[in-house]
Amino acid sequence: xxxxxxxxxxxxxxxxxxxxxxxxxxxxxxxxxxxxxxxxxxxxxxxxxxxxxxxxxxxxxxxxxxxxxxxxxxxxxxxxxxxxxxxxxxxxxxxxxxxxxxxxxxxxxxxxxxxxxxxxxxxxxxxxxxxxxxxxxxxxxxxxxxxxxxxxxxxxxxxxxxxxxxxxxxxxxxxxxxxxxxxxx
Amino acid sequence: xxxxxxxxxxxxxxxxxxxxxxxxxxxxxxxxxxxxxxxxxxxxxxxxxxxxxxxxxxxxxxxxxxxxxxxxxxxxxxxxxxxxxxxxxxxxxxxxxxxxxxxxxxxxxxxxxxxxxxxxxxxxxxxxxxxxxxxxxxxxxxxxxxxxxxxxxxxxxxxxxxxxxxxxxxxxxxxxxxxxxxxxx
Amino acid sequence: xxxxxxxxxxxxxxxxxxxxxxxxxxxxxxxxxxxxxxxxxxxxxxxxxxxxxxxxxxxxxxxxxxxxxxxxxxxxxxxxxxxxxxxxxxxxxxxxxxxxxxxxxxxxxxxxxxxxxxxxxxxxxxxxxxxxxxxxxxxxxxxxxxxxxxxxxxxxxxxxxxxxxxxxxxxxxxxxxxxxxxxxxxxxxxxxxxxxxxxxxxxxxxxxxxxxxxxxxxxxxxxxxxxxxxxxxxxxxxxxxxxxxxxxxxxxxxxxxxxxxxxxxxxxxxxxxxxx
Numbered sequence: 027x028x029x030x031x032x033x034x035x036x037x038x039x040x041x042x043x044x045x046x047x048x049x050x051x052x053x054x055x056x057x058x059x060x061x062x063x064x065x066x067x068x069x070x071x072x073x074x075x076x077x078x079x080x081x082x083x084x085x086x087x088x089x090x091x092x093x094x095x096x097x098x099x100x101x102x103x104x105x106x107x108x109x110x111x112x113x114x115x116x117x118x119x120x121x122x123x124x125x126x127x128x129x130x131x132x133x134x135x136x137x138x139x140x141x142x143x144x145x146x147x148x149x150x151x152x153x154x155x156x157x158x159x160x161x162x163x164x165x166x167x168x169x170x171x172x173x174x175x176x177x178x179x180x181x182x183x184x185x186x187x188x189x190x191x192x193x194x195x196x197x198x199x200x201x202x203x204x205x206x207x208x209x210x211x
Numbered sequence: 212x213x214x215x216x217x218x219x220x221x222x223x224x225x226x227x228x229x230x231x232x233x234x235x236x237x238x239x240x241x242x243x244x245x246x247x248x249x250x251x252x253x254x255x256x257x258x259x260x261x262x263x264x265x266x267x268x269x270x271x272x273x274x275x276x277x278x279x280x281x282x283x284x285x286x287x288x289x290x291x292x293x294x295x296x297x298x299x300x301x302x303x304x305x306x307x308x309x310x311x312x313x314x315x316x317x318x319x320x321x322x323x324x325x326x327x328x329x330x331x332x333x334x335x336x337x338x339x340x341x342x343x344x345x346x347x348x349x350x351x352x353x354x355x356x357x358x359x360x361x362x363x364x365x366x367x368x369x370x371x372x373x374x375x376x377x378x379x380x381x382x383x384x385x386x387x388x389x390x391x392x393x394x395x396x
Numbered sequence: 397x398x399x400x401x402x403x404x405x406x407x408x409x410x411x412x413x414x415x416x417x418x419x420x421x422x423x424x425x426x427x428x429x430x431x432x433x434x435x436x437x438x439x440x441x442x443x444x445x446x447x448x449x450x451x452x453x454x455x456x457x458x459x460x461x462x463x464x465x466x467x468x469x470x471x472x473x474x475x476x477x478x479x480x481x482x483x484x485x486x487x488x489x490x491x492x493x494x495x496x497x498x499x500x501x502x503x504x505x506x507x508x509x510x511x512x513x514x515x516x517x518x519x520x521x522x523x524x525x526x527x528x529x530x531x532x533x534x535x536x537x538x539x540x541x542x543x544x545x546x547x548x549x550x551x552x553x554x555x556x557x558x559x560x561x562x563x564x565x566x567x568x569x570x571x572x573x574x575x576x577x578x579x580x581x582x583x584x585x586x587x588x589x590x591x592x593x594x595x596x597x598x599x600x601x602x603x604x605x606x607x608x609x610x611x612x613x614x615x616x617x618x619x620x621x622x623x624x625x626x627x628x629x630x631x632x633x634x635x636x637x638x639x640x641x642x643x644x645x646x647x648x649x650x651x652x653x654x655x656x657x658x659x660x661x662x663x664x665x666x667x668x669x670x671x672x
Contacts, residue, residue: 028266028267030267031266031267031268031269032269033269034268034269035269035270035283035284035291036287036294038270038281038518039283039294039295039518039520040294040295040520041520044294048294052290052293052294053290055290055293056290081216082215082216083216084217084219084220084221084223085219085223096223096522097522097525098220098223098522099220102216102220105217105220105238106217106220106221106224108240109221109224109225109233109234109237109240110523112233112236112237113227118536119537121545124537124541124542124545125545125548125549127542128542128543128546129546129549131546132546137593138590138594139593139594139597143553144549144550145549146552146556148594167589171599171602172589172592172593172602173589173592175589175590187539187542188349188538188539189351189539190351193352193358194349194351195539195543196349196539196543198543198547198550201543202547203335204335204336204342205339207333207335223521224521225521225523226521226523280519281519282517282518282519283517283518283519285513285517288516288517288518291518295518304511306409306504307409309504309505309507309508310501312507313500313503313506313507314500316503317500329496329497329500330409330412330497331411331412331413331497332410332411332453332455333455342540348538348540349539349540371514372510372511372514373511373513373514373517374510381503381506383499386498386499386502386506387495387499
């Protein structure tokens with residue numbers, strides 16, 4: 027039997043360099059009596075290394091700290107880095123930001139003191155983040171003492187959350203029904 | 212120039228399926244004027260897929276959710292599992308959840324009342340589970356009385372179920388024929 | 397009931413599931429269901445469950461009623477005036493529902509298999525080696541997270557112990573410290589409105605904040621800028637800003653002004669009056 031494919035899968039999956047001993051033991055567990063001996067394993071590893079050598083492959087299997095590890099070839103690092111950078115990251119929000127955004131979405135237009143009233147914590151710092159991410163914007167001032175700024179969600183908010191307009195926001199009642207149903211079953 | 216090695220490195224690195232467009236754009240940044248066009252990229256991807264096919268390889272490059280992704284071949288699952296300590300627990304879904312998911316997948320976008328009609332039981336609890344596992348998401352409201360929320364499957368659904376796109380789902384007609392075949396035998 | 401059927405209610409997702417199983421196990425032609433027999437078997441299943449003190453869901457009872465209704469309709473004599481092809485079969489609707497349900501049951505089975513296959517493959521992206529940690533930690537969120545979060549916030553607000561305390565009265569010095577520290581963290585200008593929104597939570601604090609801003613302008617610690625008429629007024633650090641850190645603020649305020657009228661710590665008997 028050809029053990030190379032299995033060894034390739036194991037090296038690919040492992041986060042740390044895998045030693046030939048570890049591979050031999052793993053194969054013993056899988057194949058029992060039919061498992062290959064240490065020498066056979068080493069031969070398969072050597073063949074695998076050979077497969078990955080050469081310009082035709084973008085990956086390599088290298089020997090590190092007495093074990094084997096898969097990695098991209100160094101000459102592609104720059105290109106790979108550029109690719110990773112180009113990935114559009116998903117909307118990343120801290121829990122505090124998400125909470126504040128939720129309050130604004132459902133209570134808009136709303137002032138910072140009103141948000142703090144609901145959340146019970148200072149919201150000013152998070153407001154700045156949400157403004158920067160263009161998820162919220164100002165909406166005039168509230169005619170009460172101090173004339174605090176009102177905030178509302180933006181078009182970008184709708185886009186990010188896949189909504190056509192605000193009326194598409196699920197009502198809390200609708201979600202309560204889901205919760206209730208989940209609890210009774 | 213052979214772009215296959217670089218594409219291999221990019222697909223290896225990405226944690227989400229990489230689309231041909233993403234690859235083409237990344238190569239533009241690296242190679243500028245000399246960058247390959249879309250067709251050339253696709254040809255290189257196809258060649259890469261071909262390289263990974265066959266029993267001699269423990270890994271495969273497969274088409275999922277409109278992109279390409281590297282993974283171990285399923286037949287090495289047991290051996291690999293012995294190696295990976297932190298098992299990513301596969302999403303376990305109850306039969307009720309799978310049925311509801313099937314209804315959503317085939318009838319999307321679809322409302323809860325419509326789902327219940329097909330399944331003959333209350334679906335709210337299961338909907339909540341599916342939302343939490345990010346297998347489905349909301350898709351606006353249906354313009355009928357009560358404006359019920361519409362649901363659809365997500366990209367995560369495609370990834371989890373190894374589908375390239377929704378058209379890869381077998382047609383419901385095929386299931387009907389399955390029923391008929393089961394009856395006549 | 398035929399003992400070989402051996403049906404227990406708990407095994408079923410719903411009435412359609414149970415019905416379908418009764419039909420398929422006995423290899424009955426689904427397009428020609430013997431309603432009387434099936435209804436009897438169905439009722440027996442439910443009765444059996446009830447005898448064992450199992451809660452029978454409303455859906456099962458509703459289906460029982462539907463079956464009895466269909467059975468009674470089938471007993472009615474056919475309309476002799478209608479040709480055979482126009483005679484409506486009372487079973488049609490149920491049969492269609494059953495067939496539809498069965499399709500999706502098979503689809504669910506298919507999804508299950510696909511998922512098993514997918515779960516058997518492992519991915520180990522090496523992305524981490526190429527990501528720089530400049531991005532703030534956070535969660536990728538969707539609409540569902542948003543609603544759920546709002547619900548949690550409201551729940552927390554509802555259960556949060558409410559302490560009804562007198563509104564805090566801030567002294568001049570404390571107010572200067574707050575404005576100073578807030579401005580220090582801030583790279584550009586600080587909107588005046590934001591300061592009032594945060595710190596002017598009662599009338600007294602509103603006045604204190606107002607006086608403090610005037611005081612800071614006088615000390616040349618800050619400047620106020622307004623780009624256009626009625627536009628937002630911004631606070632910016634000025635050349636005297638570092639002075640605010642140079643020593644005890646009491647000294648600074650006392651030496652220069654008498655805005656300390658609301659400042660209990662500073663208003664010792666021999667403090668200068670606010671008549672400067």
